[in-house]
Amino acid sequence: MPVKNPSLKSAASSTVEDYLERILELINSKGYARVVDIASALKISQASVTNMIQRLDTEGLLNYEKYRGLVLTTAGEKLARSIAHRHQLLTDFLKLFGIDDDVIYHDVEGMEHHISPPTLRAIEALTAQLRRRPALLAKLKLAGT
Amino acid sequence: MPVKNPSLKSAASSTVEDYLERILELINSKGYARVVDIASALKISQASVTNMIQRLDTEGLLNYEKYRGLVLTTAGEKLARSIAHRHQLLTDFLKLFGIDDDVIYHDVEGMEHHISPPTLRAIEALTAQLRRRPALLAKLKLAGT
DNA sequence: TAAATAAGTTAGTTTTAACTAACTTTTGCA
DNA sequence: TGCAAAAGTTAGTTAAAACTAACTTATTTA
Incomplete structure (x- = not known):
């Protein structure tokens, strides 16, 4: 097993589940979840969130309109709830x-x-x-x- | 009584109630209500909506964060529902x-x-x-x- | 264990929403 | 009925969000 450099944060990549969990949390607490909100909640860059959001949109877990906002679809919300x-x-x-x-x-x-x-x-x-x-x-x- | 110029739309001004009604409608249908959405729903300018939204925020009927989004407060939602x-x-x-x-x-x-x-x-x-x-x-x- | 894949980053750009200012139109009431 | 207050408009500006591209870091698996 390779020895990890302890000076680097191990910073496990966020999964789809992490995203959904935070999105639901943001929507429940603030009423909306913008790309910028998700990025700061997960402590990752906006660029990264943009990519994942677009993917989740094509996968039908949420509906995304850039510069406007996003909403979880029924499937997305169901999944997010089970994660929570x-x-x-x-x-x-x-x-x-x-x-x-x-x-x-x-x-x-x-x-x-x-x-x-x-x-x-x-x-x-x-x-x-x-x-x-x-x-x-x-x-x-x-x-x- | 002054004779109105029939070539001009009479375009009755929107009331607070009109705004709340549309905002609730937008949130229910699209999941969010941005200034730009409200303006096009009420068929008035964004500038006008900006003014009213700021007022509704100070009146405690909604919470507004510019460039982000807005949410109805409990009071605002209650009022909006009764209007609907x-x-x-x-x-x-x-x-x-x-x-x-x-x-x-x-x-x-x-x-x-x-x-x-x-x-x-x-x-x-x-x-x-x-x-x-x-x-x-x-x-x-x-x-x- | 080394490719291949997936996720993340930074930097710079684009796009859009939202704001402000100056002015006009409506509306309601003294 | 005319004036004050409220609401709306346009035009131009600002500011923020989100995008893209190029590249790096993690993770997974053959």
């Missing part, structure tokens, strides 16, 4: 252990796009069960410190 | 008489901003009653031709 939902489930799960919010955010960002539906369902069920066993949870929290 | 609702009630009422859609549209546009709540409620109740009396309605339709 998954994000929430994972966050809720980690919250059970009393982990710091910042750490939770970091971890969820890192793993969310790699989790399969079965695993996610397992985690969801597990979260529900753990919530009913406060004593067990307390023991787990102690173990984590 | 009134428009619909009046349209429904005139539809009872089998009047042409174009004519209905023209008339509703002309009168909607001048109708008081009591009158509107009366018309709403009347519409409901007439719908239960098809025979009477048929008679009224004939009288209108």
Whole structure:
């Protein structure tokens, strides 16, 4: 395995899911998501966003009119919502252990796009069960410190 | 009464209500309402829209960020919805008489901003009653031709 | 592990929206 | 009915968003 140069940020490339997640977030919070907004939310350049947006438009996940604005299509919104939902489930799960919010955010960002539906369902069920066993949870929290 | 020059369109000035009505319509249909969209929807100049939008922003009916977009505030959306609702009630009422859609549209546009709540409620109740009396309605339709 | 592919960057340009200023037209009311 | 206030217009300007091109950095996979 090649050793990475630690002076370079590993800056994992944004996926389609990252874009959709942020776009939905922007629309919910500000009411609109312009290329410039997406770029600053993802901390990447406008040029990069332009490319991806045009791709998402041709893929039918959103409708884009340059210089005007964009809207998620039904398909795009559905997908975006499921991504946001998954994000929430994972966050809720980690919250059970009393982990710091910042750490939770970091971890969820890192793993969310790699989790399969079965695993996610397992985690969801597990979260529900753990919530009913406060004593067990307390023991787990102690173990984590 | 001064005789108007018939070669000039009478072009009644748009009211705050006209603006809100169109903005809501644009947001519902296109997902966003830019100054340029509003201007062409109301068939007035951008300059004029800029002025009004800035005013509506200071009045708290919408939040505007130039070059970005605008969103209705809770108050603005509430007002816009009630305007749209009134428009619909009046349209429904005139539809009872089998009047042409174009004519209905023209008339509703002309009168909607001048109708008081009591009158509107009366018309709403009347519409409901007439719908239960098809025979009477048929008679009224004939009288209108 | 080295191509091939995908994503990102910077720099410079283009396009468009939106603004302002100066002036005209409407409208409503004293 | 005429004047003040409100709304609209045009023309020209400014500013921001978004685009393109050329190139670099990551990532994936044969």
